[in-house]
Amino acid sequence: MTKIPWDGAVRAGNLSEEQLKIIKSVDKVRKEQRKQTIELNTDPYATLLAGGESGPSVLEKAQKRQDIIQYILVLATDLIADVPVLATTILQRTDPYKQYLALLGSSNNPEDAVPLLAATFLANLIAFSLTSSSKAVERDSDALPKLYSYLSTLVKSQDAGLQDIGVQHMSTVLRSSSAKETFWKQKNDTIAPLFDILRKAAGAAKDTDSTLWSGAASVRSADTRFGGGVGLQLMYHILLVIWQLSFEAELVGPGLEEDEEIVPLYVQLLRMSPKEKTTRLLLATLHNLLEANKKTLIPIATTARLPALLANLATRHLTDDDAKEDLDALDQMLDEYTKGQTTFDEYADEVQSGHLRWSPPHRSATFWRENARKILQDKELPKKLAEITGKKWESDKKVLAIACNDIGNLVREVPEHRTTLEKLGLKVRVMELMTDADESVRWESLKAVGEWMRYSFER
Numbered sequence: 001m002t003k004i005p006w007d008g009a010v011r012a013g014n015l016s017e018e019q020l021k022i023i024k025s026v027d028k029v030r031k032e033q034r035k036q037t038i039e040l041n042t043d044p045y046a047t048l049l050a051g052g053e054s055g056p057s058v059l060e061k062a063q064k065r066q067d068i069i070q071y072i073l074v075l076a077t078d079l080i081a082d083v084p085v086l087a088t089t090i091l092q093r094t095d096p097y098k099q100y101l102a103l104l105g106s107s108n109n110p111e112d113a114v115p116l117l118a119a120t121f122l123a124n125l126i127a128f129s130l131t132s133s134s135k136a137v138e139r140d141s142d143a144l145p146k147l148y149s150y151l152s153t154l155v156k157s158q159d160a161g162l163q164d165i166g167v168q169h170m171s172t173v174l175r176s177s178s179a180k181e182t183f184w185k186q187k188n189d190t191i192a193p194l195f196d197i198l199r200k201a202a203g204a205a206k207d208t209d210s211t212l213w214s215g216a217a218s219v220r221s222a223d224t225r226f227g228g229g230v231g232l233q234l235m236y237h238i239l240l241v242i243w244q245l246s247f248e249a250e251l252v253g254p255g256l257e258e259d260e261e262i263v264p265l266y267v268q269l270l271r272m273s274p275k276e277k278t279t280r281l282l283l284a285t286l287h288n289l290l291e292a293n294k295k296t297l298i299p300i301a302t303t304a305r306l307p308a309l310l311a312n313l314a315t316r317h318l319t320d321d322d323a324k325e326d327l328d329a330l331d332q333m334l335d336e337y338t339k340g341q342t343t344f345d346e347y348a349d350e351v352q353s354g355h356l357r358w359s360p361p362h363r364s365a366t367f368w369r370e371n372a373r374k375i376l377q378d379k380e381l382p383k384k385l386a387e388i389t390g391k392k393w394e395s396d397k398k399v400l401a402i403a404c405n406d407i408g409n410l411v412r413e414v415p416e417h418r419t420t421l422e423k424l425g426l427k428v429r430v431m432e433l434m435t436d437a438d439e440s441v442r443w444e445s446l447k448a449v450g451e452w453m454r455y456s457f458e459r
Contacts, residue, residue: 004067014062016055022048023058023072026079035083042089049076050093059099066114069103073117077124087128097122097143104150110157115150116165122147123169126179136178144173144182152189155197160234163197167237174244183245184252187259191245194238195260201226201235202268226272239269239281246285249292262289263297264304264355271309276320279313283326290333298337299349307334344371351384356402363405372413376420382410386424389433397438404430404441408448415455427452 006020015023022044026034038045043054049072051057062068080087090096103118126147129140147169154166170190173179183190226235242262245252256262266282273279286306290297301307310331318324341349347361361367375381385403393399407426411418421427430452433445 004071009062009065009068014065014068015058016061018055019048019058019061023075027075031082034079038079038083038086042083042086045079045086046089046093048072049079050090050096050099052093057099059103070113070117073103073114073121077117077121080121080125080128084128087125088132090125091129091132091139095139097125097139100125101143101146104146110153110159110162116154119147119150119154119169120165123151123172127172127175130173130176130179136176141178141182144179145186147173148183148186148190152186152193155193160231164231164234164237167194167234167241171237171241171244174241177248180245180248181251184248184255187255191256191260194241195262195265197230197234197238198265198269200228201230202265202272203227204265204268226269226274232275232278236275236278236281239278239285243281243285243288246288249288253289253293254296256289257293257297257300261354263300263306264353267301267304267306267309270313276318276323279318280320280323280326283323283330287326287329290330294333294337298333300353302334302338302341302346303350303353303355306330307338310334343367344374347371347375348378348381351381351388354384354388355396356388356399356406358398358402362402368409368413372410373417376410376414376417382421382424382426386426386429389426389429397436397441400433400436401438401440401444404433404444404448408444408451411448411451411455415451418452418455 006015006023009015010017010020025037026045029037043052046052047054048058051060058072059069062072080090100118100122104115104122106112106114106118122143126140126143129137151166151169154162155170157163157166170183174183226232263286266286270279270282270286273282286301290301310327313327314331318327343361346359347367350356350359350361356362361371385406389400389403389407391399407421407430410421418427427449430445430448433441434449436442436445
């Protein structure tokens with residue numbers, strides 16, 4: 001930052017002599033001396049940064065001087081970090097965030113220093129406020145959505161450095177249940193761009209996540225990047241944010257799976273994780289989510305082959321005690337679940353997961369003879385099959401082929417219930433798939449339509 005001609009700024013009315021005196025009393029001095037000076041009387045410093053009855057803030061005076069504003073924003077962040085009592089005094093002012101929130105929208109350029117520095121100060125001050133009160137405070141509830149919206153613009157940028165700043169500031173303020181709830185309410189702005197990066201790292205696109213379920217990617221790498229060129233530091237900070245959010249697992253767990261398919265995604269990332277620090281966060285998040293949502297998420301974890309991956313990880317002698325504890329807890333949870341599983345349960349779990357693979361039941365004539373009627377009586381499973389076949393699965397066509405296989409088997413084994421499948425639109429969809437570009441989809445759909453044709457003359 002270029003040297004500021006302070007005396008000239010005073011003469012131009014960009015700040016007062018008193019404000020300059022206050023700045024110089026803490027500028028370029030040792031941390032301990034700065035702390036002692038401010039603690040003797042915090043009010044002048046709080047007024048300097050946030051204004052008050054005794055006068056305007058320096059931000060108000062220096063509105064046209066970007067260099068001074070940048071300098072003060074950096075100084076302000078340092079001061080509240082070094083002297084927590086100053087943060088307390090600032091928070092006692094009327095609307096302490098107002099001037100800084102206004103700076104977030106002062107530029108449309110994400111690389112502009114002023115909004116970036118204002119966001120840094122706000123993240124730290126709001127985090128201090130959140131941790132110093134056991135109850136949600138109105139000023140925080142009002143400010144957080146605006147800060148989150150700005151930070152999301154950083155995460156959505158193509159610059160990894162800006163992305164990392166945005167993610168780190170998100171992590172800074174996720175210190176309370178209220179902050180996490182607000183974050184979750186804005187999930188299209190906050191959560192979605194984080195998962196776009198996670199999917200890029202896993203090498204999977206949304207709704208076409210073939211790699212998530214096949215386990216095709218490498219288990220470990222000496223590289224410090226995940227897939228898609230996503231750096232380890234950015235990845236760690238994103239995983240840290242999701243881990244913080246996972247402590248509200250009952251609130252966020254179902255939505256994270258429904259919107260982002262977090263369980264198979266995290267299983268894939270765990271398979272790829274190059275460092276123990278990312279492995280630790282992945283395990284801890286899965287533990288939090290599955291523990292609070294056993295009924296819905298454990299079946300999905302089983303279908304995504306988490307148990308086999310945990311067995312693999314157990315042979316690697318993790319050094320982190322927390323990671324080992326989470327690994328053991330997950331293993332025990334999944335083991336208890338799978339012990340009571342029947343073949344029908346495994347099939348139902350796979351369908352409910354929203355993704356199909358060529359697991360043994362699909363090709364087993366015995367399975368269909370014994371379970372086809374039960375599947376149709378379940379009612380939810382045929383609806384889920386209709387939902388699965390309604391997607392295009394551009395990069396994972398085998399899902400459509402498997403679904404056609406299953407539909408054909410249901411018609412063959414329980415022909416009297418084929419009307420149920422027709423009402424769900426499955427006959428029309430299967431006929432559409434006869435012209436699909438993928439050979440396996442065409443073949444399986446042709447066989448399924450053939451089962452229907454066997455009974456066409458009975459009507």
